[in-house]
Amino acid sequence: MNSLVAHRAGRVLVGNLWAVAASLSLVFFVTMLFMGTPAKAQSAEDVCRATLVIDRSGSVARDDLTALIEHVEDLFWAGGIDDPRYQLAFWSFSSAAGSARSGNYNAPYHGFINTKGALEPRLNGPGGFMEKLRSINPSGATNYEQGLAYDRGQQNSTPEIRSIANDTDVFLFLTDGVPNTPGNGDNNSVARQAAYDTAAKYGAAKPGIRIVGGLIGAGLDPGSLNYMVSAPNVAGSVISVAGYGAELKNALMQIKAKCDEGNPPNPSAVYGLEPIVTTDSRIVAGSGNVTFNYSVNNTSGEHASRPSSWTVKRLLVGREQSVVPVTSAFANDAGRPYRDGYSCERLMLLISNNGSCTDATDGQRVFAPGSNDMSFDVGGVREAVIDDSWEAGTKLCYVLTITVPTNMNNPRDRYSRAACTTIGKLPSVQVHGGDIWVGRKMAGDTREVEGETLPPVNIRTSVATKSDGSSYGSWAEYGVFAAGTITGFASKSGLADPVLGLSDWNKLTFANTDSELGKYVEPDSVQNTMPNVATAILDRFEDSTDISAIEELDVGSLSSSGLYKKPSGGVVLSASEISKGRSIVVHVPEGKVTIVGDIRYDNGDDEPYTSITQIPQLVIIAQSIDIQADVTQVDAWLIANGDETGVIRTCDTPGPLTSQICQRPLQINGPVMARELQLRRTAGAGIGGAAADPAEIINLRADVYLWSQSEGRSGARAQTTHTIEMPPYF
């Protein structure tokens, strides 16, 4: 039976009754054989292998074949199957005599390829799937038995045909005609039974094998096809396919559904994907860069994942909102640092909707066993540039998600623990008019008495580098000395100009680092001691005023210069202005001095100084010194030399610091000496032009030197009371 003839006759029918009669007698089309084929049990891997059996008998018009090819190709791309778990092979059949048992009667043929087109070069390559599909040449009659790779009861001996036949999980048997060979006539019992017997062989070899018959064309008798798929141990069905358009396209999509019906994932292909995001930058200044590292750990020791969709979510969290719920506290019941079934909406709930969650980038890839770095996948998201307009305290977080993180369809939407950096400030300190020395001991340090050796002390401060390359940080106008190393702290005003390079930061830096210039003393920190300034000053006073009864002292209100001592307990110094000519020393040897208001000198603005002795000065010598948060200026010497503490804190507000705590700048005009200096101000380091503003300025002004010179000058002098002129001696 030649269906091409029938097709032509159909056109003639329009104008010719005789032709109609002839064509009616030729009508044939369709039906399917029922066969059975030996095949092995379920595929070893977590894949479903489907074979398209395509009727290429002469009844198939080339335009129909073109449409079929287009529909098959669509299976490999978006909107089709497009999933490497589903593999596809095909062969075509008609009815070939002679070579049917061993020859290429099913040509063209080849093996299975995955339906993820982009990942399957064999799809379009020479001799590939599509080329073979396009080489089908319609001819011949319709033999369902041969459609299932058998001929007169024997399987085709071609290795490729056998391989495909034995590996097939699902057959989609597409035909536009009823069987007419072997035997004589359409739907003859011999042809029908041969198809049934062949299907039964497949059922016996692989019980439950799915054979879907697709009868293409209208008004065709599906009897033979129904009989074929009803063979024992075959999960068969027949679908009616009215034409080569939408109906055929839908029929092809049955492959996926039929695969899903009976191809549970094989445990041997189990894998799990764990998304991970990390960052080393806990805090970053505005306009700075932060590096986020992305990786996916495939827990399988041997199986790569399927192509898996991933997304990077950007979470911007408000200043006051904690990110602990999405960082350290974000873990599943097993303590793993991710959760399944998550979404942006759920993340937002964890941060009380105080922020935003958006997609930063996404993609798809196969993850090999073990750790998979995703630096190249995420692109620019790896180096996040901080928006200068974001308020300090805002948290920038990234979350890596995987849509299907295992070989199963569930769970879905696995979200990693968030990696966050706080946008804010790196407060700095500036030392004007002097040096900074770190690591020297106080005179009379009890630890020295006990023979202990102090460890080398380092200077480490942060440098904020902006996206334009400029740098901001702490610096001293002159020298910087440390018994250990010095990092980030510039000497010779090196960071006063943000565009200067690193080599300009250490012109007057003296540190003890191995094999480097500037190493100036043995690093056991027993270099020397600080000048014993406190003793020198205190020794000048023969008397002192006892202020034991005073809890809060307004030094500006003291009527005279002198030493004011509180032998035990602490004292609070309130805001005050020290008049011209006043030199006051507050000595609190066993307690803490707390400064609660600005202390300023009368700087002679209203009435200029007339003598060096008019320079006012305040010296505070105490066990420790605290400055409250609202204080912005302290004109005084600050010496904390207590044996037990010896701490100076520039802000005494307890607890963690934020941009809203200790946020006022502080300037200390005078020398500062302490066992420990806690620089706790968070002012400055603003955005734009305020980036260089320091939190603290310690300014060693000239008035300190002049006052010292004045105070150190003795009134005693040698007076000439007698002279005698001696004769020259020869």
Place this chain on the structure above:
Amino acid sequence: MAKNKQKKRLQWMADWSRRKKIIVGSVVAGVFLFVAMSLGAYIFINQKAHVETEESGDNSARRWEEYKKQREQESAVMTDAQEALARGETDKVDSIYEDAVKAEADTVRKIKLMIDQSKLLYGSGKQDEAIRVAKSAESLSEDKYIVAVWLARVYENRKEYKQAAEYYTLAGEWAQSTTNVSKLDKVYYDSQAVRVSALAGSHE
């Protein structure tokens, strides 16, 4: 009288015989003529149909050969790109297609190449880039069929159903395009548009 009657009878019989011959002759001639005309008509119609069929067959074969040739050329480009992709040379994919598009004079073929490029980009996870390439192909021709079909599928895959519906509708409007060899008609694409529109509604 009887003699006259006999004579009339003989005359009638002679006339009848002559009439019979005429009638039979006429019938035979008529039948012969009818058969001849019918045969002539059959031959004429059949010949005409045969000619038409041969022409259709020729056209069909020519289209088939052209189709195969085109697809072989497109496959060759795609194979190069797929191999580059397999080597991790993503940028090479773009350059392969840019060169191929530049060398191609035919607009439809340019569009097909660009859609192939878009397919590879999409398949390798670069969805946004895939859409960008497809949309740039959209502007090359008034005939939107190829681009509309692909973008509808892409948007549906991305669960962007509103856009998917728009492109399915557009594909339906261009279903009569000569570039449509899939036998999918306007009814089909319109039904797809309705289907994804319903999905869009359920996801709002």
